[in-house]
Amino acid sequence: MKFMIAVKSKFQDLISLGVALVAGLSLALIFASMSNAQANESANFELKQHCPPSFEKNVKGHCILRTMYEFYNSVQNRGVGGTQTSLPEHRDGFTPAQIDLGRYLFFDPLLSKDGSLSCASCHQPDKGFSDDLDRSVGITGEKVARSAPTLWNVAFLDKFFWDGRAKSLEEQALGPLFDPKEMGNNPQQLLAALRANTVYRKLFQQAFGNTGPIELEQVALALTAFQTSLISLNSRYDQYAHGFHDALTENEVKGLNIFRSFVARCAECHQPPLFTNNQIAVIGTPEPEGMAFDPGAEVPFHDKRMRGGFKVPTLRNIAKTAPYMHSGGMKDLKQAAEFYTKGRGHAVPEGEELLIHWHIWEPNLSDEELDRIVDFLHALTDESLTPQIPEVLPSGLPPVDAKYAASLQQLKNSTGNKPMPSNDHNNNQNASSIKNLQQENLEEVSGDTYE
Numbered sequence: 376m377k378f379m380i381a382v383k384s385k386f387q388d389l390i391s392l393g394v395a396l397v398a399g400l401s402l403a404l405i406f407a408s409m410s411n412a413q414a415n416e417s418a419n420f421e422l423k424q425h426c427p428p429s430f431e432k433n434v435k436g437h438c439i440l441r442t443m444y445e446f447y448n449s450v451q452n453r454g455v456g457g458t459q460t461s462l463p464e465h466r467d468g469f470t471p472a473q474i475d476l477g478r479y480l481f482f483d484p485l486l487s488k489d490g491s492l493s494c495a496s497c498h499q500p501d502k503g504f505s506d507d508l509d510r511s512v513g514i515t516g517e518k519v520a521r522s523a524p525t526l527w528n529v530a531f532l533d534k535f536f537w538d539g540r541a542k543s544l545e546e547q548a549l550g551p552l553f554d555p556k557e558m559g560n561n562p563q564q565l566l567a568a569l570r571a572n573t574v575y576r577k578l579f580q581q582a583f584g585n586t587g588p589i590e591l592e593q594v595a596l597a598l599t600a601f602q603t604s605l606i607s608l609n610s611r612y613d614q615y616a617h618g619f620h621d622a623l624t625e626n627e628v629k630g631l632n633i634f635r636s637f638v639a640r641c642a643e644c645h646q647p648p649l650f651t652n653n654q655i656a657v658i659g660t661p662e663p664e665g666m667a668f669d670p671g672a673e674v675p676f677h678d679k680r681m682r683g684g685f686k687v688p689t690l691r692n693i694a695k696t697a698p699y700m701h702s703g704g705m706k707d708l709k710q711a712a713e714f715y716t717k718g719r720g721h722a723v724p725e726g727e728e729l730l731i732h733w734h735i736w737e738p739n740l741s742d743e744e745l746d747r748i749v750d751f752l753h754a755l756t757d758e759s760l761t762p763q764i765p766e767v768l769p770s771g772l773p774p775v776d777a778k779y780a781a782s783l784q785q786l787k788n789s790t791g792n793k794p795m796p797s798n799d800h801n802n803n804q805n806a807s808s809i810k811n812l813q814q815e816n817l818e819e820v821s822g823d824t825y826e
Contacts, residue, residue: 469599477600
């Protein structure tokens, strides 16, 4: 019986190899995937059977999100309003195995055209699920036109990308995979690589229960399942909102009051508890010098009124995701906050007529008031549910990508290979050190793909 199973497995490998060659997948990558998978079988990959923290496994075996916010109500169940407001409808209900499979896929460079980039290359956990760059760098080595938005709390959103063009997490997950300047893959090559990998075949069977070939819909669903587990709702602000008023400092409370005031109007768009209303807004942010004007949401919605409009981003973990705005034109939180007090439409380029959002006006905030807002924004940091990066991947490729792995190794060498204490200060040091190492090797070139 074992002999027959082994023969069947090798026969499936040969079929997958043939499909891969027909799809145009390089021999080097396909053989690397097959051989690395065989070498990694000793790692005994098994998908988790328990739900991530903050999720409860129901009788059907699905993971259901549990938070303190479910004890509150909100107007029309929209999930916007005051400090004690319920959350809007969200995606959950995936199995632990589907979430864990998505975790492996998310960090695996096998999903890119040449095995050089993973989803996590632009959405790194230690950088707020962004990448510390003004604009992300794709498979060609060129910068794309927009920055990488955070993935925290995407389970609550109903439109995705800066221009809001995707209507589901599945659509959002597949977009970068097949963009020629992002991950550069195509459906045929992606499926061929996964089907040729014996470990992934086993994991997909565990997650979906089928014995047929891996399908693109399953890839999208697994990536969606993982991203819905990225929950950040336990910051010091949240503790304050739930009644522990000592969680915020005096300056942070002042900042919260300014943030929610009718003068500053920050909370009109960045509404608690998610600190976004998930709408498109035209605010007139400038492009970096030398870059053409980005029409934003006008393109996918075919609506000139939305020219220069972009999705209102969440401010959760905002202190971790500098630089700011859709093209990274603002280096820090003080500069980003100051933009809103310089005057309505002050940065609109000559020749452009934009319908600036009615909440944008001239609050004339003082330097001290801006500093207090920045103090408060730091209180929105919560990375307590950050998922673990796999130590080993089914593909055998380095988790995240080779550059990230080299940066981590260089950081370990520079600290004498001693583990650093786990606290916010050292986490910031780690992220800053890795960022500096990566920036040294980053070639400044331009691109026209958008995030």
